Amino acid sequence: MSSEPHIVCNDIFKIYKVADLEVVALRGLDLAIDKGEVVAVVGASGSGKTTFLNILAGYDKPSAGGVSVSGRDLVQFSEKEAEQYRRSEIGFVWQQTSRNLFPYLTVLENIQLPMRLNNLGDKKTTELKAAELIELVGLQEKSNQMPESLSGGEQQRTAIAVGLANQPSILLADEPTGELDDQTASDILDLFGKVNKDLRTTIVIVTHDPQIAYKVRRVILIQDGKTSKEILRKDGYQRITGAASTSDQLEEYTVIDSNGRLQIPTDMLEDIGITNKAKLESSGDFLKIHRSNYKNG
Numbered sequence: 693m694s695s696e697p698h699i700v701c702n703d704i705f706k707i708y709k710v711a712d713l714e715v716v717a718l719r720g721l722d723l724a725i726d727k728g729e730v731v732a733v734v735g736a737s738g739s740g741k742t743t744f745l746n747i748l749a750g751y752d753k754p755s756a757g758g759v760s761v762s763g764r765d766l767v768q769f770s771e772k773e774a775e776q777y778r779r780s781e782i783g784f785v786w787q788q789t790s791r792n793l794f795p796y797l798t799v800l801e802n803i804q805l806p807m808r809l810n811n812l813g814d815k816k817t818t819e820l821k822a823a824e825l826i827e828l829v830g831l832q833e834k835s836n837q838m839p840e841s842l843s844g845g846e847q848q849r850t851a852i853a854v855g856l857a858n859q860p861s862i863l864l865a866d867e868p869t870g871e872l873d874d875q876t877a878s879d880i881l882d883l884f885g886k887v888n889k890d891l892r893t894t895i896v897i898v899t900h901d902p903q904i905a906y907k908v909r910r911v912i913l914i915q916d917g918k919t920s921k922e923i924l925r926k927d928g929y930q931r932i933t934g935a936a937s938t939s940d941q942l943e944e945y946t947v948i949d950s951n952g953r954l955q956i957p958t959d960m961l962e963d964i965g966i967t968n969k970a971k972l973e974s975s976g977d978f979l980k981i982h983r984s985n986y987k988n989g
């Protein structure tokens with residue numbers, strides 16, 4: 693059981709209906725994430741990143757395909773089960789710093805709130821637990837301040853502590869550094885690494901930050917609603933690190949979906965002159981894709 697991935701997505705489709713139009717936000721997304729992994733998800737605007745996170749968070753269900761977390765099938769959840777799942781398993785950090793925090797509660801109170809809602813202890817117990825999280829995110833000096841008196845980076849640190857307050861097994865973050873300057877963004881990404889190391893929380897971060905490939909072991913590229921490429925760090929470094937390293941430590945993989953389809957970059961096809969048909973030949977540990985002389989008609 694423990695060797696099962698923490699999160700398994702199998703051929704997920706998500707179709708939104710707007711008036712008479714159908715928008716396909718996810719089209720056959722496959723992905724497996726192990727317990728305790730930190731994964732970054734990158735992709736162009738509209739490629740389906742937020743849709744994917746919302747499904748993992750139990751806010752939304754796929755139109756087709758399967759999603760399971762710790763062996764539990766999210767698609768079959770009733771509304772009540774989904775809410776219980778969100779409360780107990782999921783922490784969420786939004787891009788908009790203002791969306792993460794209640795403006796009329798202090799840092800400490802913001803972090804205590806999810807604990808109280810989850811019955812994780814009385815006022816005193818939750819205060820102690822909140823203080824531990826405040827220390828983890830490095831805000832000891834700010835615990836009695838109101839969110840508006842914090843910098844953007846400090847607000848996101850608080851948001852991460854709030855996201856961890858219900859002791860989730862999965863922390864999801866949707867462009868958590870989108871509103872921050874480069875240095876602050878870098879520090880926040882490092883904090884996710886620290887959280888992962890200290891608490892072993894599985895973390896999925898959606899980001900546009902080009903530095904991310906040097907900061908996590910695994911980056912997943914979503915293109916047109918499905919995973920198309922993965923970039924892995926060759927050194928297998930598990931933690932986010934403060935220093936960017938050289939690109940020769942990165943290894944790029946093309947994803948093959950559950951139906952055996954793979955996406956070949958257009959420039960490679962053009963270089964070889966492959967248009968709409970190709971010949972395949974397997975040879976040892978190679979698969980060769982040849983230009984075909986076949987002509988239609």
Ligand SMILES: Nc1ncnc2c1ncn2[C@@H]1O[C@H](COP(=O)(O)OP(=O)(O)OP(=O)(O)O)[C@@H](O)[C@H]1O
Pocket residue numbers: 708709710715716717735736737738739740741742743744
């Ligand atoms: N509630 C909705 N109703 C209709 N269409 C939606 C809805 N949510 C998302 N979409 C559409 O689904 C597609 C994927 O949207 P999504 O928000 O997941 O993209 P994204 O990768 O998060 O983009 P961004 O980087 O801009 O945040 C887009 O075409 C979007 O317009």
Ligand SMILES: [Mg+2]
Pocket residue numbers: 741742743866
């Ligand atoms: Mg988005």
